Amino acid sequence: MASAPPFEPVIGLEIHAQLRTETKIFCGCATAFGAAPNSHVCPVCLGFPGALPVLNRQVVELAMRVGLALGCTIQTRSIFARKNYFYPDLPKGYQISQYEHPIATDGVLHYEADDGPHSVRILRVHLEEDAGKSLHASTRGGDGHSHLDFNRSGVPLVEIVTHPDLRSAAEASDSFARLRAILLAVGANDGSMEEGSLRCDANVSVRPAGQSEFGIKVEIKNVNSFRFLARAIEYEVTRQTVRCVAGERVVQESRQWDATLGRTVSMRSKEEAHDYRYFPEPDLPPVDVTDEWIAEVRASLPELPEVRKQRLIRDYALSSSDAGQIAETASLTRFFEATAAVATNAKAAANWVTGEVTRRLKQAGGAVDAVAVTPDALGRLLAMVDAGRVSASAAKDVFELMYGSGREAEEIVLTEGLSQIGDEAELKDIVAGVIDKHADAVGRFRAGNEGTLGFLVGQVMRATRGRANPRLVNELLRRGLADGSGE
Secondary structure: OOOOOOEEEEEEEEEEEEOOOOEOOOOOOEOOOOOOOOOOOOOOOOOOOOOOOOOOHHHHHHHHHHHHHOOOEEOOEEOEEEEEOOOOOOOOOEEEEEOOOOOEEEEEEEEEEOOEEEEEEEEEEEEEEOOOEEEEOOOOOOOOOEEEEOOOOOOEEEEEEEOOOEOOHHHHHHHHHHHHHHHHHOOOOOOOOOOOOEEEEEEEEEEEOOOOOOOOOEEEEEEOOHHHHHHHHHHHHHHHHHHHHOOOOOOOEEEEEEOOOOEEEEEEEOOOHHHHOOEEOOOOOOEEOOHHHHHHHHHHOOOOHHHHHHHHHHHHOOOHHHHHHHOOOHHHHHHHHHHHHHHOOHHHHHHHHHHHHHHHHHHOOOOHHHOOOOHHHHHHHHHHHHOOOOOHHHHHHHHHHHHHHOOOHHHHHHHOOOOOEOOHHHHHHHHHHHHHHOHHHHHHHHOOOOOHHHHHHHHHHHHOOOOEOHHHHHHHHHHHHHHOOOO
16 A cells, blocks of 8 residues: 655745834824823724825835845836725724735845755735734733723734745744844834734645645734744645645634644635735825936945845855844844954854844844944954954953953953963973873873863863963873873
8 A cells, every 4th residue: 555645835925014113104193102091093994984095105115125135126007905804803894904015025035044045936915904912811810801902903014925835834933033133124113022013823734845825824913923934834734734744624614823832723714816906006006116216215225134144255255144144133233344454363252142142132122233342342352362462262351351341351351360371481380280180181182082171171270261272271281191290
């Protein structure tokens, strides 16, 4: 009996990103997060009869920036449509979106990952307004009612829809992260998934490997973290595969990720486009953009993360991992390049920027400007390490003192006695003492356990407060271990 064919996942993403405007897409209400419920509303975003929408020009420009950054064709004419459905947090009974005529089409997300190059085709980029928010109070400890907050109603969104080009949960999560980086780079979105300004839907199906026809699609709604997206897709792929192997039918539906249960759960049957009864929005004219405006927006685009990454690899001989981490933001790239220019050792600069500087960035809330050590000052410290004037280990102590006081590395090294010990005679006695004190480790080394040498080096470094020259310590230890002494 022939075995059942293996199944492969087919995945597409829909990214919903709040555009960085101070006011909503069709009215002057504020978009700021965290306001009291229903305090940023007006007759337009509440859908009162007779209230007419007026398009925010900045929304169009930010959407163009997203489309151009993704290699899309900007449509010189796009049209808003009414997407009709009933839900309590949709006050008008329809959502103003774009359907047949989006603002941008036919792009591609290119990037290099550890497993090679990736290309994810972008089907469309379109504009729409957000709905309000339903707050469901628990019947235990709450009043048992659902409450509606319309502050988000009318907040401008751009939706990025990919083709079903993704074949694994990891690839989908990585692509979402790359899209977020692009949105941040062009200034279109703040990247805050915790506040709901960036969300992702995943369309997931499975099919027998090698088959060209798609399986039944299930949509996972409103995932707001890379990790949860990967876990939700992995669960859904497994769930659908089990059903297919058992000869059962996969139901087309919308599901949501329950992080507590570690599974997707059914929300509702999945609608088709005709269920929404799209028709052109009668209260808004077509959006016409000129070729000159498109050229102006294109010229204003910054260097994008993937371009930065490849340039750092090419110009500084960095690893793909280091370059990718540094290239995530333009500000961190500038910090690295300014440090490397003074340190003249790009690899050391990269190690520090991805290590100590990034650690401090997280403590400071992610703002490079909040790092209290300037690139110039850090570069001079690394130059001292490169010249052998201070050890790499002691340099971390120097960095901490620089960070807390604003003092220069040169002064700290001199006043705190942190100059590297490179004098063989001075180190010999310390090495001999470590060998005498740790007879067990010495015995294991002489029995062939080379890994024990690292422990002994660490003991010498500890005894010298990290000031010993590591190369010389290694040499003296090997010599002492070979002849039975530290001499």
